[in-house]
Amino acid sequence: MAYANPTGEFTRDQRYITTRITADGRDGYPVEPGRYRLVVARACPWANRAIIVRRLLGLEDVLSQGIAGPTHDVRSWTFDLDPGGRDPVLGIERLQEAYFKRFPAYEKGITVPAIVDVPTGQVVTNDFAQITIDLSLEWTRYHRDGAPKLYPEELRDQIDKVNRVVFTDVNNGVYRAGFAGSQEAYEKAYGKLFDRLDGLSDLLSGQRYLVGDTITEADVRLFTTLARFDAAYHGHFKCNRSKLTEMPVLWAYARDLFQTPGFGDTIDFADIKKHYYVVHKDINPTQIVPAGPDLSGWLTEHGREKLGGRPFGDGTPPPPPRPGEVVPAGHGATG
Structure with missing residues (x-):
């Protein structure tokens, strides 16, 4: 399967299944504890958002989670991490x-x-952008005590505005660079990516979080791209003007979130590298997975507390991940 667009600019297919699970069940799927299963892959940044939001809101008891392996073929993600290669709940x-x-x-x-x-x-x-919003707004009845408000009404316009530009230039921008089929398309995406990262650095030099003084949906969406930047996008997608570790403000911001419960403890660097370097064979035909980068810096002091802010607002941090959802030993950052 080819991922790069041989004619030039990469365009993401955004035709998702837009059915929604809502409190009133208007699409035929009401919110019900135990009825649904969230299928994710730790390697995928879009899925990682849902992993984080589910965890922050404390929805583990009402929305189970199935974890696909880091690689797939042209047909589908597979449940090769599970005994017998089948999801234990769905049986597929x-x-x-x-x-x-x-x-x-x-x-x-x-x-x-x-x-x-x-x-x-x-x-x-599979409408990833709507899934996390609905977990915040439609599943409210089942949020844990102390769950943060990730999409507060008074900040939604600002969050939406940030999310639009971050998606276009950063979340999807790294793919537009990596999957470009011409030098012109690549350089265009590369320029927009680093221009946006520079702008975000300027913004975050004076405030701890993207919108307001607490963690919001906007931070979740930027974080999952930053977490993969040095491990995959810098080399594999040729986003190599600077490593994340060479952008001081964004590096400190990313470490701040990584060290916040519910963020870094969902990041599986081994799965991330295996996914990108093995699956995209047209970009990396040898399928060799890089040994680096050094991950120990993720756990170093970030100093962002001096900017103020309250990570969970009036809420509290989530408890540690459930035993079956812990990132395997040796796959995360090391001290």
């Missing part, structure tokens, strides 16, 4: 089975995150 080997069960002729991407209706085995949605 490939995520595509849940997609085809609802849409037998489904022709779009089999993507994570995806939420599956357990009783029917059918996918409900």
